[in-house]
Amino acid sequence: MAVRLITDSTSDITPAEAQRLGIELIALKVIFGQDTYREGEDIDMAAFYERLTSGKEQPTTSQPAPDDFLTVFERVKAAGDSAVVLTISSTLSGTMQSAVIAREMCGYEDIHIVDSRSAITGLRLLVEYALRLRAQGMEAAAIAAAVEEARERLRLYAVVDTLEYLCRGGRLSRSAAMVGSLLNVKPLLTLQDGTLNVMGKARGLHAAYAKVVEAIRAGKGVDETCPIYFGYTMTDEKAQALRERLRADLGMDGGMYPVGCVVGAHAGPGACVVTFLEKA
DSSP: OEEEEEEGGGOOHHHHHHHHHTEEOOOEEEEEETTTEEEEEBOOOOHHHHHTSSOOOOOOOOOOOOOHHHHHHHHHHHOOOEEEEEEETTOOOHHHHHHHHHHHHHSOOEEEEEOOOHHHHHHHHHHHHHHHHHEEEEEEEEHHHHHHHHHHEEEEEOSSSHHHHHHTSSSSOHHHHHHOSSTTTEEEEETTTTTTEEEEEEEEHHHHHHHHHHHHHHHHHOOOOOEEEEESSSSHHHHHHHHHHHHHOOOOOEEEEEHHHHHHHHHTTTTTEEEEEBOO
8 A cells, every 4th residue: 555645735835746746736826817837737837927027917716626526535545545734824824724624525534634833845844855755664643643734843934025915815814914014124924823923024035034044043943854945936036045044153054945936925025935944
């Protein structure tokens, strides 16, 4: 009996990567007017950000339907396999609820659904953690439990140019978005229990990076047995600068990944993020 790993497209794992790693992807959608695109399949990053920054229309995003999961779950059931499903935070999207409904429709209990309470590089990190556990021969239920434990140590800090896109998309209130309304003020965001929160503000990027350093130093330390990931929307200059700062101050370094269309629609261009696991 094989253990299948299933995640959604906000992990920013590409279809080619998924095939190589043995992961199944469920796509979320980004919608411009009458045009609907499946993330990672129907529109590339350059075309998406060009359309986003044109200012002509604000995109919306859409979770997968239960049937999108059901198609995969039925294959798992027919093969007598088990599955671990890792989804974007349930407070940011209804994707997990669609997976739960699909499991009920399938009538198969050996499908273990985990709310990552994260997205983008955070979700990628947990998926890769689950991959390592699968390679060690761990069963699905044990993998799900271990990922839920690791999830409590997951840290994600982001610096964005503006909170306007998050406000438009309903991920932050208008009052919260006012934090970033002053000239050259860079809002700092974090995910706490899966919810996006403004953790502070800084005047200019250098001050913003310094606050990320402070936040990491205030924690329990970085788990060096797991990777560190940096992410960016549209262009990577700011993420590269953040990585250089963390490398110089904390000895932190890691891989760099673009943020996909669904989260990019809400974060807007010019955002950068660092994700890692804290020590237990």
